[in-house]
Amino acid sequence: MLPLLRINRHLFACSSLPLSSSPPRKVQPFCKSLIRRLTPRSGAMAAKISTAAGSPELLFRQLFEKESSTYTYLLADVGHPEKPALLVDPVDRTVDRDLSLVKDLGLKLIYAMNTHVHADHITGTGLIKSLMPCVESVISRASNAKADLLVEHGDKIYFGNLFLEVRATPGHTLGCVTYVTGDGPDQPRPRMAFTGDTLLIRGCGRTDFQGGSSHKLYQSVHSQIFTLPKDTLLYPAHDYKGFTVSTVGEEMLYNPRLSKDEETFKSIMESLNLAYPKMMDVAVPSNMVCGMQDLPAN
Numbered sequence: 001m002l003p004l005l006r007i008n009r010h011l012f013a014c015s016s017l018p019l020s021s022s023p024p025r026k027v028q029p030f031c032k033s034l035i036r037r038l039t040p041r042s043g044a045m046a047a048k049i050s051t052a053a054g055s056p057e058l059l060f061r062q063l064f065e066k067e068s069s070t071y072t073y074l075l076a077d078v079g080h081p082e083k084p085a086l087l088v089d090p091v092d093r094t095v096d097r098d099l100s101l102v103k104d105l106g107l108k109l110i111y112a113m114n115t116h117v118h119a120d121h122i123t124g125t126g127l128i129k130s131l132m133p134c135v136e137s138v139i140s141r142a143s144n145a146k147a148d149l150l151v152e153h154g155d156k157i158y159f160g161n162l163f164l165e166v167r168a169t170p171g172h173t174l175g176c177v178t179y180v181t182g183d184g185p186d187q188p189r190p191r192m193a194f195t196g197d198t199l200l201i202r203g204c205g206r207t208d209f210q211g212g213s214s215h216k217l218y219q220s221v222h223s224q225i226f227t228l229p230k231d232t233l234l235y236p237a238h239d240y241k242g243f244t245v246s247t248v249g250e251e252m253l254y255n256p257r258l259s260k261d262e263e264t265f266k267s268i269m270e271s272l273n274l275a276y277p278k279m280m281d282v283a284v285p286s287n288m289v290c291g292m293q294d295l296p297a298n
């Protein structure tokens, strides 16, 4: 943890919320509605987004954490004057690298998002918030974890003029979601889906703990991911074989688990016999509060 403290907090400070006087953030549930448009809560940013100038232009980076074989994704709208950015599934060990990149690229990080409560590593969300209190943590309401924003199926998470759509994809855990780039004239093509551990390249997340269910995972993938356009790019939270990206069409054909019928899939999942993740007993409690406990005092 200590090396992370080397980050110069002022380099990442938000203009709208001074670090020194920022109050502790409360987890405030959002009002429920059918489709909610989530924009940052800091007044200046939200006001600019609603009348945002500039054509949306996606900046995208795939980042890797080698001890847990985790991918973190950086997305930003660099067509927007403030270059608002978000991180999907940051890892505590690589927060300094990720924030340095954010700074180098002149981005304004607004969200640190999780696809689910990870069992194999500690999320970087807590450390990011300790360094940049204006960044809002995001996780699904169904995960029962604490975060600034608790998202639900159908929500749209805006960063500048780009957005991610939230799709509930339970099965690996009860609260797993897949974040999909928007469907609209100004949104990136092909679409991109950040599948967490729901769908891995030629594999999928295990279903033997944290409310896992092979029935739910199968239904989630077939109803929420395999129904996306076939050229949709798939970006998982892990890869253990060196793959970086796949497509919906490719996984529908070649995924050795999910291209099968549901009964075959269930018997494959029952016979995986995987050892429990080494960090599970530490990672799950920490990730239930988005890594916000036991952090060095600000």
Ligand SMILES: N[C@@H](CCC(=O)N[C@@H](CSS)C(=O)NCC(=O)O)C(=O)O
Pocket (backbone or CB within 6 Å): 068, 118, 119, 120, 197, 203, 204, 205, 206, 207, 238, 272, 274, 275, 276, 277, 278, 279
């Ligand atoms: N050996 C690793 C954990 C490996 C593992 O269980 N990976 C999970 C995702 S992280 S909970 C998984 O779902 N794997 C599916 C598979 O088919 O491998 C460790 O000890 O951390």
